[in-house]
Structure formats: C-alpha cells, structure tokens
Amino acid sequence: MDRGVIGVSLAMILGLTISLMAVAGPQGAQAADIVKIGVMAPTTGPWATEGQDMVKVIEILTEKVNSSGSLKGSAVRLVIGDDGGNPKTAALAAQRLVTSGVLAVVGTYGSAVTEASQDIYDEAGVVQVATGSTSIRLSEKGLKRFFRTCPRDDEQGRVLAAKVKSLGFTRPAIVHDNTSYARGLADETRDILRKAGQKEVYFDAINPGERDFAVVLSKIKAKDPDVIIFTGYYPEAALILRQKAGLGWNVPIIGGDATNNRSLVELAGQAAAAGYYFVSPPGPGDMKSAAAQDFFKVYEGKNGGLPSSVWSVLAGDAFSVIMDAVINGAEDSAAVATYLHNTLKDYPGLSGAISFNEKGDRVGEVYRLYRVDDKGQFVLQN
Amino acid sequence: MSPDCPEPSDRKVPKDSPESKAPFSPSSARAKAKGPIALAIGCLVFLLAPFILAGLKIQATPYILDLLSMVGLYALLALSLNVILGLGGMFHMGHAAFFAMGAYVTANLNLTYGWPILATLPAAALAAGLMALIVAFPVIHLRGDYLLIVTIGIVEIVKIALTNDIFGLTGGPNGLIGISRPTLFGYRLSRPQDFFYLIWIMVALTVILFHWLENSRFGRALKYIKEDAVAAEGMGVNATAYKLMAFVIGAAWAGMAGTIFASKMRTISPDSFTFGESVVMFTIVILGGSGNQKGVILGAFLVICLPELFRDFQDMRLLAYGAALVAMMIFRPQGLWPPKAVQYNLPSPYKEKYPREGSC
Amino acid sequence: MAHFVEQIIYGLTVGSVYALIALGYTMVYGVMKLINFAHGELFTLGAFVGFFFLVTLDWGGVFGPALAIGLTIVMVSGSTALAGHLLERVAYRPLRHSDRLAAVVSALGASIFLQNVIMVVWGAQYRAYSASLLPQVIWRVAGQSFPLIRLFVFLTAILVMAGLYLFINHTRLGLAIRAAAIDQGAAKLMGVDVRKVIAVVFIIGPALGGLAGLLVGVYYGQINFNMGQLYGLKAFTAAVIGGIGNIPGAMVGGLLLGLLETLGDAYVSGAWKDAIAFVALILILVFxxxxxLRERVAEKL
Known part of the structure; x- marks a missing residue:
C-alpha cells in the first residue's frame, strides 16, 4: 500500500509538472513572426469586472492590429495572466508571462498587485505598462522599463484638493476605505488641504465590502462638514450616496477616479446620485476623437455596452503604445523601453495624447472634474 | 474499524520506542524497504529539477521553479500547521496571523536596522512563537469549532492591525517595500533556482525535525490528547501545556516561513495575510492527510498547482478548483495520503486474542 | 441620547440580517456538527435570484410591488432551499460518517465553486436593485431621522425568527430536529428519521439565508458575487457568540454583533470596528x- 501511494503521488506530481509545462505555452523554437504581449489583469477575484473589461478592450485592438497588416507579416498574440487582484497570484502570473517570452506586459489594475510583479519584470528585463495603478511610489524606484498610462495619486490629490477649494468648500470630511489606493489619495488630499489652511473636520475609514454606512454618515453629520471627500471605490460611493439620501441629508460628495464607473448611478439610484462630483481622467463617453468613437462602436457591438470604467481603456492605450513601438521597429524589450521614453510623443491614444517622462509616468494634465446631473449623466465641468 | 485499515505488514515501529527491540519484529522487511527507496529517488529527481528543466531547455523553467518554490513555502506553512491541527487536533484556521508576524518582523529588522535576512529568521520565529503563546494561552482550552472561530478572529484582528499601521511599523495598506534578498556566504540569493533550493532545503529539515518530534515523547503525548483528552489527563499528561507547546512550535515555524516569503516577494502588504490564506493552509493539511507529513506536502502541490493548471479556463478557473476540492474530499475523506495508524508490537498471545486491534 | 438611540437602531438592523444568516449556520451545525462554509454563498444566491425576478423580469412592474415581493420571497426561498438540498446531497452526505474536517474542506470547496458559478452566470459586476422598490419614508424624532425601512428590515427578521422558533418548539418535526441535534443515534432509535431531519434543516437554513440575501438586495440596493464572504463570516461569528447549535442563540448573537459593530464604529473608530467585534468575540468565548446561550448538545469529547 505504501508503495502504491508513493507511486500514485509521484505520478501525480509528474503529471502536474508536465501539464504545467503545457500550460506555460509551447516551448523551444518560437515562430519568429509572432509578437507576444502579456496582459496581466484581475479576471477573477474582487476586481474581476475591471480585469475582464481590460481583456475585452485589448482583444479588439489586437484583432485590429493583426488584420491591418501594419506589422508587415508578423502577428500579435496575447498571453493572459490572471492576477486575481492578489499580490501572490500576481507574482506567479508575472513569472509565467515572463517565461512565455512576452515582449512587454500590459497591466495591472491594483497598485499593490502591480508592486508585487514589478521586480519580476524588471529582473527579466520585460517592459511593463501599468494601467490602473496610481500609487506614487511605483515609479519612484528607478525602474527603467516601468511605464503607466494612468496618472499618479499625487496628481489626483492635487486636483481633488484644488477642486474642493474652487467649489468653495471649507469644512471637508475625508473618508477612505483603507485600501492602498484610497488611503494614499486621502492622505495626499488631506496634506494639501491642510497646507492651504483647510483642516478636515473628519478623517476615518470604512470597510470595503460592507453595506451599511449609516453609522459613518451619522458620525460625519455630527461634525457638520460642507463637503464629504470620499476616496474609495464606486460600490461604496453608491451606497453612501443612497444612504445619505435616505437620511434626507444633502451635503455634496466629491470622489476620486475609482468612482468613475457607469454602474455608480445605477447602484445609487438616479435621484441619490444627482449632484455627485468626482475627478477623473475623461471616461469612455467623453473620448471624442474619431479613433475612440470608432473603437467604442466596435466594443459596444461586441459586448452590448461601453467599458464600465476608464481603466480598461487605459489598458487599451498601454497596448497601443507598445504596438506603436513594435511597428516602428522595436524588436526587443530594451528597444521598446527606449522608444517609449525617448521617441514616443503625443501618441493619439483613446484617452488622449500619450507621452512618458523619464520615470515612466504619463505626462500632461488628465484629470477633469465631473458632476452627475439629474438624468444620471456624467457631465464634464470646467 | 474501517475497510481502509492498513495491512498489518505496514505497521510502523517508532525507533525510540522500547517495542522496537522486542523479538516480535515485523516480518515484511521487503515491503518496507521499497517504499523509502522510491521516495528517495523521487526526492532526488525533484531536487535536481532545476538542472533537468534547464537541461531540457524548457523555456518556462523560471515559472515552474517559482511555482515549486511557492509550493515549498506553503508546504512549510502547512507542515507547521500540521503540528497544531494534525498532531494536536486543534482546529486552527488563523495560521496566516503568525505567518504575517514573521514577515513583518523580518521586514522591520531588515529595513530599519539593516539585519541580513537570514539573521532575522530566529527573531521572526521567536516573535511569532511569543505571539502564539500570548494569544493561545487564554483560548487553548476551547473545544473544536469554538477554537476555530477564535483563530479566525485572531487572523482578522491581525489583518486590521496591519492595515491600520499599528505602532507605525506596518506601513498600513501599502505594506513595506524594498526588503533585501537573503545572502549566504556572500552569495545573494535572487534567481528562482536559489529560492527553490533555499525553500526546499528548509522543507527537508522541517520534515526531519517534525518527524523526530512526532515520534518523541512530546509527539506521543499529543496523539494521546488528540485521541482522548480525558484519558490523557488521567494518565498525568498535562494536556494544556502540550497543546500550548504544539501551538507555539507551529506558529514559530510559520514565522520563519514569513521571513522567506518577505525576502522572496521583497514587498509585503496586508493582502497577503488574509483569512483566505489561512483557509488555503488549512485545506492543504486536511486535503493531503492531516497528521501525515508526506500527505501534507502532496496537499501543498495540489492546492497551489491546481488553480495554476486551470489558468486556461480563465474566469472558470476557481470554479473548477472548488469542484475539484469537493470531489477529492468525497473520494478520499481521510485526505489523499492519511497517516498510518500507529501500531505497536504486542506479545503474541495478546495478538491472538485481539487480532486486529488498533485505531483506524 | 438621541444619537445613541440612533446607533442602537442601526445596530439592530445590521444585526437582524446577521441573525437571519446565522440561523442557517446554527441549524446545520446543531444537527450535523458541520460548519457549512458555503452558507454565505447561498445568501448571495438568494440576492441574485431576487434580482432575476425583481429586476430582470421586472415583476414589480408586472404584478405591483406588494405581490411582486411576495412572489419573489417564494421563489427565492424555494430556489435557495433547492440549492441547499443539492449541496447537502453532493458535498456533505457522502462525508456524514467521515472525519469532521473533511466536511469542512468540502464545504470550503463548495463555497469557492458556488461563488464562481454565480460570477459566471451573472457576471462579475455589481448589480443594482431598483431604488424605487421600497418607499423611502423618513421618520423624524427629536431632530434625528430614521428611515422607516430600517424598522421594516428589523421586523421582517424578527417575524421570521419567531416563526422558526415556534416551528422548532411546537411541532413534531421541530421536536425531531431538536432530538437529532442532541443525539442522532438515540433519536434514530426512537423512530426519528434522521435523514429527513437533515434534509429539512438543509431546506430551512438555506431558505432563510436566501431571504436575508433578498433583504440585503432590496434594502441596500446593490449585490455582487462575493458579498457572501463578508456576511457569511460575520454571521458565523454571530452564531458562535450566541452558542452555535442554539436557535435563540443565533438571534441573540446576531443582534449583539450588530450592536457591537455599530457602537464600536460610532464611539471608537471605523477602521478598527471589526477588530473590536472580534476582540469581544474572543472575550465572550474565554469567559x-x-x-x-450555551450550546444545547451533549458534550462530545
């Protein structure tokens, strides 16, 4: 019996290893005319919506590149790595993408998740273009092949604080949700406001995933703020809006770019969402260039609606800038990185003109102020 | 007495037990010898995996080695949990708390005081063990499921504390970054194969040490307590002390696993130490065969590799994994590789009287 | 003072949802000594089935709000009961005579499976119940505002629990459930059909969990595929605080946990409130x- 068990388990381990090799993609001689691009995205886990949208956007762009013939006979193939929205899964996904021989990787959404993968790409010399990871320190490590198409939290904090001021609010209450992103943005905004002499009247966290924020609201209400700054994500923003309306309290709320999601209005209800402000890069509906209009037509035709947020569009842009480098002759990761750093200027992406600075951050002002109107539309303010 | 009771020839004779010197030694030396040989060959092949994979020019080698390192890390964690859960019979679903303790102690000592990683190993073990002593002391007497929920509570509290940057030591939700890689005799371990060896050598040492522990007086006492706490107390075994000791040893080992994890990932954040991680460790032990080290290691292979294998299913990945877990438990309720029941050689008249005595 | 009363009301609403879910954990545990980790997913399933009828099929528009909610309650409890029954048949029945921890892992596997089935069927995005389903009446007392609907949530939960309590204590089947909870073997000898009892428990528990899901969907207006994780964990905690296996205990535990959370949030810190609740849990269990309410099952050593 002992022998049997050992035999069976050895066979199992062997089987696992062999199938892992199979999963990791074909080995040995690679067809020279295949360009592999990795996509690291949370297709399962709490941010599965974002991840699945990212993949959908990039797949459409891939088809377009492949059918356009701009690669002169070669073709792009995507290798998708699910990071599960979790650092540990991301580290494995990154290693798998690296070993499947990708030229560059697009992704990912969460900052902590991107962080866990950065070293792996860096050591392998693979270009990484993050798409939704706005945490400041990601680009402060001096990594030569790290880029991102999304802006940074300090930029967002600056804009958020400026908008709070220009809207004439003086007694802000700041609420975050203790995630890496929301906490960072909350700290940033608070510091800038304090420097400007506007001390917040309230600063605390809520727990993401929870449904009942009545206590938080009643606590905030007792401090009598003239605006609530919420730096978390759209599901909680919707609940707060809805429950605030349920209390019959009409203090304005202003949020960050993680609330720029079309579901927000649906989840909060139109009446409750009306008057909500947020700062964000322009959403899919406000990308007016001809290329963007064409793209969204195709996307809508395929998926029955626009991408739910701007982040998946930024993933598309990340893919496009890499492709631009390849089309212009970059054959390896080093060349792609050099191209993105030095040559690429004002690439016409879906989300606007794209250039990168020496840190790999996207340059240019991208944040805009939005307000939700009575019909539930996101209206660009100025 | 269940049908899958092992054959009498399988009986295991603990080396340091007086019975092994008895004249009634097992007759089936032939069957006994082959198992370990097969196992040894298997281990050898496994340890050479980096060379074999590289020799075959398999492109995915770093990925496979990283995955195997991850398996090794979880094997380490699960082996340490096995001391508490498998040997001690304590339902402990909060092991990630001690894992986190080790990782954060290492990160702090390394980042603030510049300790080399391997020097922080004992500190991580000590801190995690001490923490286990403090939190387990008041609750160790709780039985079964009540202990389970308390340990879940502990891991939740630890995660909240980490997220809220307790004492300014944890970096809040961002965690800590820039942890060094370990150096050994001046060599900096950084490649996947380096970690593969570091981790699996630790696993091997752990297996040897825990095997010895299992068959020591301590291990026998724990098994007795697990089978029948009242009888054990009656025989003068201090159940609380032994359980506490098992808890502390298991936690200290998880702390060391935390050290390795921190230096491998180089960045740690509360996301890596959730209740879900504890559940993964728990699943490995039960699925593999609670109480049997070989089973636990097999469990680590399955639980860590299956979701990776199902990667091609994309969003169906975890669905398949969940179904596989249920199926495996239904077909092997004792775990894939359960421990053999301990059988001691008894004098033959006794044996004739009770031919198949033994607890299965 | 009014502020304090307000917090109490919030705590009771949150707690009554926990209690409703906790009942499912406690009933299953009482009879089978099994922690049904997939119960949180049955709760999610209830929310999504309700979504299907109320939003996708728009029963509110077809039948009018009152009838629609009535019919949806029937459909939700029916389908979660069916799912619970299937779960028991497939994942737990084969393990009834095995080690208890095997069933725990099977339950964990079933939980992962169900959660991802829900994700594949309904998608990963958050889904919205229509906000206009329930009237938004606000009650003003002494300068504080109380949404009337909170009272409705609380009363619904209390009503369901009272019904269950009567059922368990005053019917033959309830008696059988109590008997099986104390000693399955003895109950069998006394002519109780234990298999049937288990089946019934696995119908009532999930149905209550599903109802809680519907309640959360209708009241908070937003559901998603992994909402059961957090609610499941909280409800399980509530069941243990009250004394797992004990039906009034689940109610007391649920309400107490809700109060602990809200008071911790209101008077200490939002970021630490779950830690406060868990510390309280540990202290309660230490003492x-x-x-x-002590678990009413025979001591099993």
Whole structure:
C-alpha cells in the first residue's frame, strides 16, 4: 500500500509538472513572426469586472492590429495572466508571462498587485505598462522599463484638493476605505488641504465590502462638514450616496477616479446620485476623437455596452503604445523601453495624447472634474 | 474499524520506542524497504529539477521553479500547521496571523536596522512563537469549532492591525517595500533556482525535525490528547501545556516561513495575510492527510498547482478548483495520503486474542 | 441620547440580517456538527435570484410591488432551499460518517465553486436593485431621522425568527430536529428519521439565508458575487457568540454583533470596528467557552 501511494503521488506530481509545462505555452523554437504581449489583469477575484473589461478592450485592438497588416507579416498574440487582484497570484502570473517570452506586459489594475510583479519584470528585463495603478511610489524606484498610462495619486490629490477649494468648500470630511489606493489619495488630499489652511473636520475609514454606512454618515453629520471627500471605490460611493439620501441629508460628495464607473448611478439610484462630483481622467463617453468613437462602436457591438470604467481603456492605450513601438521597429524589450521614453510623443491614444517622462509616468494634465446631473449623466465641468 | 485499515505488514515501529527491540519484529522487511527507496529517488529527481528543466531547455523553467518554490513555502506553512491541527487536533484556521508576524518582523529588522535576512529568521520565529503563546494561552482550552472561530478572529484582528499601521511599523495598506534578498556566504540569493533550493532545503529539515518530534515523547503525548483528552489527563499528561507547546512550535515555524516569503516577494502588504490564506493552509493539511507529513506536502502541490493548471479556463478557473476540492474530499475523506495508524508490537498471545486491534 | 438611540437602531438592523444568516449556520451545525462554509454563498444566491425576478423580469412592474415581493420571497426561498438540498446531497452526505474536517474542506470547496458559478452566470459586476422598490419614508424624532425601512428590515427578521422558533418548539418535526441535534443515534432509535431531519434543516437554513440575501438586495440596493464572504463570516461569528447549535442563540448573537459593530464604529473608530467585534468575540468565548446561550448538545469529547 505504501508503495502504491508513493507511486500514485509521484505520478501525480509528474503529471502536474508536465501539464504545467503545457500550460506555460509551447516551448523551444518560437515562430519568429509572432509578437507576444502579456496582459496581466484581475479576471477573477474582487476586481474581476475591471480585469475582464481590460481583456475585452485589448482583444479588439489586437484583432485590429493583426488584420491591418501594419506589422508587415508578423502577428500579435496575447498571453493572459490572471492576477486575481492578489499580490501572490500576481507574482506567479508575472513569472509565467515572463517565461512565455512576452515582449512587454500590459497591466495591472491594483497598485499593490502591480508592486508585487514589478521586480519580476524588471529582473527579466520585460517592459511593463501599468494601467490602473496610481500609487506614487511605483515609479519612484528607478525602474527603467516601468511605464503607466494612468496618472499618479499625487496628481489626483492635487486636483481633488484644488477642486474642493474652487467649489468653495471649507469644512471637508475625508473618508477612505483603507485600501492602498484610497488611503494614499486621502492622505495626499488631506496634506494639501491642510497646507492651504483647510483642516478636515473628519478623517476615518470604512470597510470595503460592507453595506451599511449609516453609522459613518451619522458620525460625519455630527461634525457638520460642507463637503464629504470620499476616496474609495464606486460600490461604496453608491451606497453612501443612497444612504445619505435616505437620511434626507444633502451635503455634496466629491470622489476620486475609482468612482468613475457607469454602474455608480445605477447602484445609487438616479435621484441619490444627482449632484455627485468626482475627478477623473475623461471616461469612455467623453473620448471624442474619431479613433475612440470608432473603437467604442466596435466594443459596444461586441459586448452590448461601453467599458464600465476608464481603466480598461487605459489598458487599451498601454497596448497601443507598445504596438506603436513594435511597428516602428522595436524588436526587443530594451528597444521598446527606449522608444517609449525617448521617441514616443503625443501618441493619439483613446484617452488622449500619450507621452512618458523619464520615470515612466504619463505626462500632461488628465484629470477633469465631473458632476452627475439629474438624468444620471456624467457631465464634464470646467 | 474501517475497510481502509492498513495491512498489518505496514505497521510502523517508532525507533525510540522500547517495542522496537522486542523479538516480535515485523516480518515484511521487503515491503518496507521499497517504499523509502522510491521516495528517495523521487526526492532526488525533484531536487535536481532545476538542472533537468534547464537541461531540457524548457523555456518556462523560471515559472515552474517559482511555482515549486511557492509550493515549498506553503508546504512549510502547512507542515507547521500540521503540528497544531494534525498532531494536536486543534482546529486552527488563523495560521496566516503568525505567518504575517514573521514577515513583518523580518521586514522591520531588515529595513530599519539593516539585519541580513537570514539573521532575522530566529527573531521572526521567536516573535511569532511569543505571539502564539500570548494569544493561545487564554483560548487553548476551547473545544473544536469554538477554537476555530477564535483563530479566525485572531487572523482578522491581525489583518486590521496591519492595515491600520499599528505602532507605525506596518506601513498600513501599502505594506513595506524594498526588503533585501537573503545572502549566504556572500552569495545573494535572487534567481528562482536559489529560492527553490533555499525553500526546499528548509522543507527537508522541517520534515526531519517534525518527524523526530512526532515520534518523541512530546509527539506521543499529543496523539494521546488528540485521541482522548480525558484519558490523557488521567494518565498525568498535562494536556494544556502540550497543546500550548504544539501551538507555539507551529506558529514559530510559520514565522520563519514569513521571513522567506518577505525576502522572496521583497514587498509585503496586508493582502497577503488574509483569512483566505489561512483557509488555503488549512485545506492543504486536511486535503493531503492531516497528521501525515508526506500527505501534507502532496496537499501543498495540489492546492497551489491546481488553480495554476486551470489558468486556461480563465474566469472558470476557481470554479473548477472548488469542484475539484469537493470531489477529492468525497473520494478520499481521510485526505489523499492519511497517516498510518500507529501500531505497536504486542506479545503474541495478546495478538491472538485481539487480532486486529488498533485505531483506524 | 438621541444619537445613541440612533446607533442602537442601526445596530439592530445590521444585526437582524446577521441573525437571519446565522440561523442557517446554527441549524446545520446543531444537527450535523458541520460548519457549512458555503452558507454565505447561498445568501448571495438568494440576492441574485431576487434580482432575476425583481429586476430582470421586472415583476414589480408586472404584478405591483406588494405581490411582486411576495412572489419573489417564494421563489427565492424555494430556489435557495433547492440549492441547499443539492449541496447537502453532493458535498456533505457522502462525508456524514467521515472525519469532521473533511466536511469542512468540502464545504470550503463548495463555497469557492458556488461563488464562481454565480460570477459566471451573472457576471462579475455589481448589480443594482431598483431604488424605487421600497418607499423611502423618513421618520423624524427629536431632530434625528430614521428611515422607516430600517424598522421594516428589523421586523421582517424578527417575524421570521419567531416563526422558526415556534416551528422548532411546537411541532413534531421541530421536536425531531431538536432530538437529532442532541443525539442522532438515540433519536434514530426512537423512530426519528434522521435523514429527513437533515434534509429539512438543509431546506430551512438555506431558505432563510436566501431571504436575508433578498433583504440585503432590496434594502441596500446593490449585490455582487462575493458579498457572501463578508456576511457569511460575520454571521458565523454571530452564531458562535450566541452558542452555535442554539436557535435563540443565533438571534441573540446576531443582534449583539450588530450592536457591537455599530457602537464600536460610532464611539471608537471605523477602521478598527471589526477588530473590536472580534476582540469581544474572543472575550465572550474565554469567559463563556460555549457562547452566551450555551450550546444545547451533549458534550462530545
């Protein structure tokens, strides 16, 4: 019996290893005319919506590149790595993408998740273009092949604080949700406001995933703020809006770019969402260039609606800038990185003109102020 | 007495037990010898995996080695949990708390005081063990499921504390970054194969040490307590002390696993130490065969590799994994590789009287 | 003072949802000594089935709000009961005579499976119940505003629990459930059909969990595929605080946990409130090792 068990388990381990090799993609001689691009995205886990949208956007762009013939006979193939929205899964996904021989990787959404993968790409010399990871320190490590198409939290904090001021609010209450992103943005905004002499009247966290924020609201209400700054994500923003309306309290709320999601209005209800402000890069509906209009037509035709947020569009842009480098002759990761750093200027992406600075951050002002109107539309303010 | 009771020839004779010197030694030396040989060959092949994979020019080698390192890390964690859960019979679903303790102690000592990683190993073990002593002391007497929920509570509290940057030591939700890689005799371990060896050598040492522990007086006492706490107390075994000791040893080992994890990932954040991680460790032990080290290691292979294998299913990945877990438990309720029941050689008249005595 | 009363009301609403879910954990545990980790997913399923009828099929528009909610309650409890029954048949029945921890892992596997089935069927995005389903009446007392609907949530939960209590204590089947909870073997000898009892428990528990899901969907207006994780964990905690296996215990535990959370949030810190609740849980268990209302099952050593 002992022998049997050992035999069976050895066979199992062997089987696992062999199938892992199979999963990791074909080995040995690679067809020279295949360009592999990795996509690291949370297709399962709490941010599965974002991840699945990212993949959908990039797949459409891939088809377009492949059918356009701009690669002169070669073709792009995507290798998708699910990071599960979790650092540990991301580290494995990154290693798998690296070993499947990708030229560059697009992704990912969460900052902590991107962080866990950065070293792996860096050591392998693979270009990484993050798409939704706005945490400041990601680009402060001096990594030569790290880029991102999304802006940074300090930029967002600056804009958020400026908008709070220009809207004439003086007694802000700041609420975050203790995630890496929301906490960072909350700290940033608070510091800038304090420097400007506007001390917040309230600063605390809520727990993401929870449904009942009545206590938080009643606590905030007792401090009598003239605006609530919420730096978390759209599901909680919707609940707060809805429950605030349920209390019959009409203090304005202003949020960050993680609330720029079309579901927000649906989840909060139109009446409750009306008057909500947020700062964000322009959403899919406000990308007016001809290329963007064409793209969204195709996307809508395929998926029955626009991408739910701007982040998946930024993933598309990340893919496009890499492709631009390849089309212009970059054959390896080093060349792609050099191209993105030095040559690429004002690439016409879906989300606007794209250039990168020496840190790999996207340059240019991208944040805009939005307000939700009575019909539930996101209206660009100025 | 269940049908899958092992054959009498399988009986295991603990080396340091007086019975092994008895004249009634097992007759089936032939069957006994082959198992370990097969196992040894298997281990050898496994340890050479980096060379074999590289020799075959398999492109995915770093990925496979990283995955195997991850398996090794979880094997380490699960082996340490096995001391508490498998040997001690304590339902402990909060092991990630001690894992986190080790990782954060290492990160702090390394980042603030510049300790080399391997020097922080004992500190991580000590801190995690001490923490286990403090939190387990008041609750160790709780039985079964009540202990389970308390340990879940502990891991939740630890995660909240980490997220809220307790004492300014944890970096809040961002965690800590820039942890060094370990150096050994001046060599900096950084490649996947380096970690593969570091981790699996630790696993091997752990297996040897825990095997010895299992068959020591301590291990026998724990098994007795697990089978029948009242009888054990009656025989003068201090159940609380032994359980506490098992808890502390298991936690200290998880702390060391935390050290390795921190230096491998180089960045740690509360996301890596959730209740879900504890559940993964728990699943490995039960699925593999609670109480049997070989089973636990097999469990680590399955639980860590299956979701990776199902990667091609994309969003169906975890669905398949969940179904596989249920199926495996239904077909092997004792775990894939359960421990053999301990059988001691008894004098033959006794044996004739009770031919198949033994607890299965 | 009014502020304090307000917090109490919030705590009771949150807690009554926990209690409703906790009942499912406690009933299953009482009879089978099994922690049904997939119960949180049955709760999610209830929310999504309700979504299907109320939003996708728009029963509110077809039948009018009152009838629609009535019919949806029937459909939700029916389908979660069916799912619970299937779960028991497939994942737990084969393990009834095995080690208890095997069933725990099977339950964990089933939980992962169900959660991802829901994700594949309904998608990963958050889904919205229509906000206009329930009237938004606000009640003003002494300068504080109380949404009337909170009272409705609380009363619904209390009503369901009272019904269950009567059922368990005053019917033959309830008697059988209690008997099986104390000693399955003895109950069998006394002519109780234990298999049937288990089946019934696995119908009532999930149905209550599903109803809680519907309640959360209708009241908070937003559901998603992994909402059961957090609610499941909280409800399980509530069941243990009250004394797992004990039906009034689940109610007491649920309400107490809701109060602990809200008061912790209101008077200490939002970021630490779950830690406060768990510390309280540990303290309760240290001083009352089997929960507030003692578990009414034979001591099993």
């Amino acid at each position: 009352r090792p089997t929960g507030i």
